[in-house]
Amino acid sequence: MKALIVYDSAYGNTKAIAEAVASGLGTANASTVPVARFRRADLSVGDLLVVGSPINGWRPTPKTMETLTAVESEGLMGVLAAAFDTRVKLFIHGDAAGKISRHLKKAGATPVSKPMPFYVGGTEGPLLPGETDRAKTWGAQLLSLMKSQAAKRSQ
Numbered sequence: 001m002k003a004l005i006v007y008d009s010a011y012g013n014t015k016a017i018a019e020a021v022a023s024g025l026g027t028a029n030a031s032t033v034p035v036a037r038f039r040r041a042d043l044s045v046g047d048l049l050v051v052g053s054p055i056n057g058w059r060p061t062p063k064t065m066e067t068l069t070a071v072e073s074e075g076l077m078g079v080l081a082a083a084f085d086t087r088v089k090l091f092i093h094g095d096a097a098g099k100i101s102r103h104l105k106k107a108g109a110t111p112v113s114k115p116m117p118f119y120v121g122g123t124e125g126p127l128l129p130g131e132t133d134r135a136k137t138w139g140a141q142l143l144s145l146m147k148s149q150a151a152k153r154s155q
């Protein structure tokens, strides 16, 4: 059972959230991977794939979309999935995490969490106070969801 946190990041904010999620996942053998280095073959049944992207023009980044499209053709049956984005706190900000979640589900993955937004103060950041702690807490929740899915599978 392992967890891969795949992220894209221009200014380091999404990367920092990915690392905080990995630290919350603690005992799940979690590692962070830049989206360009992600390989479908690195995942097995029961593993968790978390994908995070900044919102760019109301959607995930082009590199994230490219990876999601590739993964859709390879399939993610039996893989657990969750998605997050980083965004500016505006009245209209668009969405990346929801779109990522829908692609992961379409590829056959099992979603274990609602899409999760994290907030930055501006285009280059910084992350708003408390966001890395919130990401770590979310990682810990993902760990318990992974464990309960594993228990269900072994029944």
Ligand SMILES: Cc1cc2nc3c(=O)[nH]c(=O)nc-3n(C[C@H](O)[C@H](O)[C@H](O)COP(=O)(O)O)c2cc1C
Pocket (backbone or CB within 6 Å): 008, 009, 010, 011, 012, 013, 014, 015, 054, 055, 056, 057, 058, 059, 086, 087, 088, 089, 090, 092, 093, 094, 120, 122, 123, 124, 125
């Ligand atoms: C080209 C571009 C488009 C962006 N579009 C949006 C947007 O539609 N909605 C939003 O909330 N933030 C938008 N942002 C701000 C990003 O969310 C912010 O740069 C990102 O969260 C920072 O994360 P990073 O340091 O990992 O790149 C945009 C940023 C760039 C550079």
